[in-house]
Amino acid sequence: MANTVVIGVxxxxxxxxxxxxxxxxxxxxxxxxxxxxxxNAIRSTGAPVINGINFAVKVAQAPALSAGHFDGH
Incomplete structure (x- = not known):
């Protein structure tokens, strides 16, 4: 598992x-x-925890991302 990411939304x-x-x-x-x-305790306060990730964004729908449109909200 050399390419593993832990994420919380x-x-x-x-x-x-x-x-x-x-x-x-x-x-x-x-x-x-x-x-x-x-x-997890830090993130529960609303603070982001980032280590080794240089791009991440939550999108509303996968089709919007694959269509090249991206909701940055």
């Missing part, structure tokens, strides 16, 4: 592990993992 308390090589997304438990637990 505003409005969803869960954290997800994305394995870019395997092209999978799985919910993960932050409990018992100090770094994830700390990051």
């Amino acid at each position: 505003e409005g969803d308390a869960a954290l997800y592990m994305i394995d870019l090589d395997a092209k999978t997304v799985e919910p993960i438990e932050a409990l018992g993992q100090d770094a994830l637990l700390k990051a």
Whole structure:
């Protein structure tokens, strides 16, 4: 899992592990993992936690992204 990203989305308390090589997304438990637990606590205050990601954006619909249109809100 060299190409793995952990992501949390505003409005969803869960954290997800994305394995870019395997092209999978799985919910993960932050409990018992100090770094994830700390990051999850920080993100619960509304602050972003970014490490090693140089671009990320939440889009309303996948078709809008694939059509080349992008909702930056």
